Amino acid sequence: MxxxxxxxxxxxxxxxxxxxxxxxxxxxxxxxxxxxxxxxxxxxxxxxxxxxxxxxxxxxxxxxxxxxxxxxxxxxxxxxxxxxxxxxxxxxxxxxxxxxxxxxxxxxxxxxxxxxxxxxxxxxxxxxxxxxxxxxxxxxxxxxxxxxxxxxxxxxxxxxxxxxxxxxxxxxxxxxxxxxxxxxxxxxxxxxxxxxxxxxxxxxxxxxxxxxxxIPGLKHVGEPPEVTAAITDAVLEGGTLRLKIKNTGGSSGYVYVYVKGGSEQVRKIYLFSREEKEVAFPYVDSKNVVVQLFSGDRLLDERSVAALEGAPTPALKRTSVYVTILVIIAIFVATVFALVAIRGSRKKSLGLSGVLGGSQISY
Structure with missing residues (x-):
């Protein structure tokens, strides 16, 4: 060992x-x-x-x-x-x-x-x-x-x-x-x-x-950044936020991308020196978000992003889908009940005629 x-x-x-x-x-x-x-x-x-x-x-x-x-x-x-x-x-x-x-x-x-x-x-x-x-x-x-x-x-x-x-x-x-x-x-x-x-x-x-x-003399400055990086592009359309993040320095390391507005999301990304990556955040349920880029405890970049005109948010999309599903379920349930009621009435009428026929045979 x-x-x-x-x-x-x-x-x-x-x-x-x-x-x-x-x-x-x-x-x-x-x-x-x-x-x-x-x-x-x-x-x-x-x-x-x-x-x-x-x-x-x-x-x-x-x-x-x-x-x-x-x-x-x-x-x-x-x-x-x-x-x-x-x-x-x-x-x-x-x-x-x-x-x-x-x-x-x-x-x-x-x-x-x-x-x-x-x-x-x-x-x-x-x-x-x-x-x-x-x-x-x-x-x-x-x-x-x-x-x-x-x-x-x-x-x-x-x-x-x-x-x-x-x-x-x-x-x-x-x-x-x-x-x-x-x-x-x-x-x-x-x-x-x-x-x-x-x-x-x-x-x-x-x-x-x-x-x-x-520790009397310790002045905590937080974790230093691993890299220098910037947000080079940001588009919010159809409820999906697409970002381009670029490492602008000579070292490689991790950055953290925070999306704030509606439901907050975060993503950890590794960037090589001078590398640029595209990152997608689906299901962004707000028309206006703030994107923050961190490395260590340091804020490297920040950008406000508004949804493109005419692009519905996923919240609206999901609402319409949910309403459609509920309507379909309601129609289905109503149809089932109607069929059950019809079949029940038929069985009742058939049951009565069968009883009468039997009586006739027994006599």
């Missing part, structure tokens, strides 16, 4: 060990420490420690050290995926890159026996994430926010998970916390300004860690 603490070979963060001619095969123990700061940032320390398949530390091995220093992009990706499902929208800063620290320690179930081994020393990749660019942050009131952390390993491979996650509160106040799914384990350790999860398997490990925090 793949595990985030037992990441195989050259810091590639997998459990598939391969042989190397120039250096020993090894695993990497990986722990995360996330510190929520009062200024609205989170400092993430990824702590790594290499060891052999039989549990011997390779912290002082120079060849392994060189290899680990050259393998940081995957670890950085896992850090950013904890805060957003679209990491390129995050504002972050790499503080240290595989800094060798003797005062740190890393926990790992190196033998797979359900017991953690403590390795002294760690290579630390430290990253500052600006929480106001995370789409996992929700404002509750002035300085209280819900901040979610995602298990970036489970999100990319359900067979893997974060083994050790330490949460530290630096100038922030923890009001409440939770995790998903509910049957996963809670924190293994609680202290003043600190929580720690130690997960031995995927069932124990939460997929989502959720915290209600007082």
């Amino acid at each position: 793949r595990r985030s603490l037992l990441i195989i070979l050259l810091g590639l963060l997998t459990l598939h060990a391969t042989e190397s001619r120039s250096q020993p095969s090894y695993w990497i123990a990986l722990n995360f420490r996330v510190t929520f700061n009062a200024d609205g940032t989170a400092t993430v320390d990824a702590k790594l420690h290499p060891f052999t398949v039989d549990g011997k530390s390779l912290f002082e091995n120079k060849e392994v050290e060189v290899a680990m220093r050259n393998q940081t992009s995957q670890t950085l990706s896992y850090i950013l995926l904890m805060f957003s499902d679209n990491p390129r929208l995050l504002n972050f800063q790499v503080l240290t890159q595989m800094d060798k620290r003797y005062g740190e320690s890393v926990l790992c179930d190196a033998a797979g026996t359900g017991k953690m081994t403590e390795f002294r020393g760690a290579y630390v990749l430290s990253v500052k994430v600006f929480l106001n660019t995370s789409n996992y942050v929700r404002k509750i009131n002035d300085s209280v926010f819900e901040v979610k952390l995602r298990d970036s390993f489970t999100s990319t491979d359900p067979r893997s998970w974060i083994d050790v996650l330490e949460i530290v509160f630096n100038g922030t106040t923890l009001e409440n916390f939770a995790w998903e799914p509910f049957f996963a384990h809670g924190p293994s350790a609680k202290g003043q300004g600190r929580l720690m999860w130690i997960n031995f398997n995927e069932q124990e490990a939460p997929d989502i860690y959720s915290f209600i925090l007082v």
Whole structure:
């Protein structure tokens, strides 16, 4: 089973060990420490420690050290995926890159026996994430926010998970916390300004860690836009609204189209760079609508659209159809009742003549 603490070979963060001619095969123990700061940032320390398949530390091995220093992009990706499902929208800063620290320690179930081994020393990749660019942050009131952390390993491979996650509160106040799914384990350790999860398997490990925090310095600006786009054409005719949406920038991403007026509708659309798409909204039951185009939390474009003259709205169309159907049903019901009444009168007359005929025969 793949595990985030037992990441195989050259810091590639997998459990598939391969042989190397120039250096020993090894695993990497990986722990995360996330510190929520009062200024609205989170400092993430990824702590790594290499060891052999039989549990011997390779912290002082120079060849392994060189290899680990050259393998940081995957670890950085896992850090950013904890805060957003679209990491390129995050504002972050790499503080240290595989800094060798003797005062740190890393926990790992190196033998797979359900017991953690403590390795002294760690290579630390430290990253500052600006929480106001995370789409996992929700404002509750002035300085209280819900901040979610995602298990970036489970999100990319359900067979893997974060083994050790330490949460530290630096100038922030923890009001409440939770995790998903509910049957996963809670924190293994609680202290003043600190929580720690130690997960031995995927069932124990939460997929989502959720915290209600007082963060005095966080000014939430919402999710930044993925793309720049515009409404290039809009026609409302016969109850169908047809739009043309164009990506006017150099990046690809999602936009949201809202139609307001009558029954509101919304559509999520992916646009490649410079791509233009036509989108249709049927059953628009208003002659005047407002179309809004969003990416992230930003309004990119807005347009008021009126129905073309002489074009009936679907509400009128549906009304006429309903009336026609009701008239047909009424005629059908009346016909059925008439036929039943006629047949009933015939049966009655036939029944009387049959009785009389029988009496005549009996006599």
